[in-house]
């Protein structure tokens with residue numbers, strides 16, 4: 425059968441899915457028609473080429489480099505003998521994929537507003553990828569690479585196919601935590617590659633936290649000198665950060681940097697004396713420290729200078745300012761400076777004090793022409809924030825069920841990101857990807873206007889028990905469940921169909937050199953066939 429209108433057929437009938445197994449795309453496109461008519465690709469001849477009418481032409485780094493990457497992914501880096509094909513048979517071959525984009529933002533960064541739609545047409549007349557932007561072309565190239573298959577004899581084919589595709593949500597993120605454990609540069613770059621295979625488009629970099637401060641600041645070098653695990657080896661230099669941002673850009677991925685305050689900041693303390701609140705035991709300082717001290721002017725002077733640097737280093741419009749899990753004990757337990765400040769300001773509880781700090785910080789960052797994302801506590805504690813603030817939902821049931829929280833946030837008119845059901849660091853026995861897959865981000869009581877405020881979500885990999893030894897198999901293919909939920913139509917929700925394709929995709933990841941863990945009993949045809 426021709427498998428036309430696959431989306432509809434598949435959500436109704438698993439049998440149809442099995443018949444169409446070769447089109448094992450991940451994530452599944454919005455509209456696809458594919459058939460059994462196949463075209464041969466000769467590795468020695470095949471090329472990616474710019475359409476004469478394309479706004480981007482040779483010299484566009486984003487696409488030039490993508491062409492090279494996908495060539496290598498498809499055929500490996502070896503050389504191929506020239507095929508001896510009789511002219512007639514080549515009618516059913518394809519010499520090139522022609523790429524045409526409407527605008528050429530080759531030197532720019534992708535943004536929340538960037539279009540990622542593309543059309544891919546492979547038939548007797550053409551092999552053509554059309555998109556509005558280079559970012560859409562990147563998504564289409566990935567899809568094309570997943571359409572190509574190899575016969576038992578080793579011949580490459582692509583079937584007659586028509587795809588019209590676009591993401592359901594514009595913010596599809598993956599969080600890595602480089603504070604609980606340091607992740608080497610190569611782990612981050614490799615993750616960006618696999619993110620692109622999954623059409624993720626935001627790398628949420630939770631750079632620093634209580635345990636370590638690996639970001640090398642040029643205005644405050646003592647931060648990492650005193651706060652990292654090892655200032656020679658376990659830091660991200662300015663050069664590393666630049667490399668990560670550019671590597672991400674070339675894959676259509678934004679880098680959303682998070683510097684979480686006022687809690688989760690113990691590692692900031694040694695480098696900036698006076699920044700953290702000294703905790704008291706009775707009338708004496710106990711020698712331990714709490715959150716950033718909100719009662720001192722010097723705190724805000726420090727934050728102004730520090731975030732001026734951060735705003736310049738990270739080109740994305742958005743910064744993540746954290747704001748989660750502020751522990752009030754140290755403020756509460758009679759630090760006299762805090763008490764005086766509260767009295768002077770007329771604050772009755774510590775939420776007001778927290779609110780004062782965060783509000784002041786948000787003003788500082790806004791003045792640098794940045795937008796910001798914060799964790800849900802900022803909303804829950806009723807901090808006054810700008811109306812264009814993005815709120816990230818991470819708590820499963822506190823103070824309410826996460827879907828109720830999505831409802832409340834959007835009801836208040838704020839944009840929301842969902843993460844609560846997508847904590848990849850939580851592991852259990854068995855295939856847990858399907859619980860993540862079944863989540864429907866809009867399953868709350870809300871108007872269409874509220875639904876439109878859900879800009880996407882993020883899979884989170886917190887680092888307490890994760891470093892470069894186990895990062896890759898714990899991420900992949902599980903994070904793929906979130907990637908498809910955020911890219912594909914809400915009707916693409918059949919677990920059996922997803923299982924078939926995710927198993928296949930996991931094998932494809934192995935072929936691409938990614939040590940993705942199995943999701944089932946079985947084996948991969950390509951397991952030992954790395955090109």
Ligand SMILES: *[C@@H]1O[C@H](CO)[C@@H](O)[C@H](O)[C@H]1NC(C)=O
Pocket residue numbers: 427443444445446447448458459460461462583
């Ligand atoms: C591609 O075509 C081949 C036969 O030419 C067929 O076996 C395979 O199932 C097709 N794949 C898809 C996705 O239609």
Ligand SMILES: *[C@@H]1O[C@H](CO)[C@@H](O)[C@H](O)[C@H]1NC(C)=O
Pocket residue numbers: 541542543554555556588
């Ligand atoms: C893709 O195809 C659709 C429907 O034919 C068309 O409306 C749309 O403009 C095309 N998109 C691009 C980027 O060419």
Ligand SMILES: *[C@@H]1O[C@H](CO)[C@@H](O)[C@H](O)[C@H]1NC(C)=O
Pocket residue numbers: 721
């Ligand atoms: C802190 O700054 C405020 C406003 O600029 C000022 O009124 C206050 O006196 C300053 N406090 C100290 C201790 O310098």
Ligand SMILES: *[C@@H]1O[C@H](CO)[C@@H](O)[C@H](O)[C@H]1NC(C)=O
Pocket residue numbers: 864914915
């Ligand atoms: C999918 O979205 C459409 C349009 O928003 C909606 O009418 C439909 O109920 C949703 N279906 C599911 C299964 O969520």
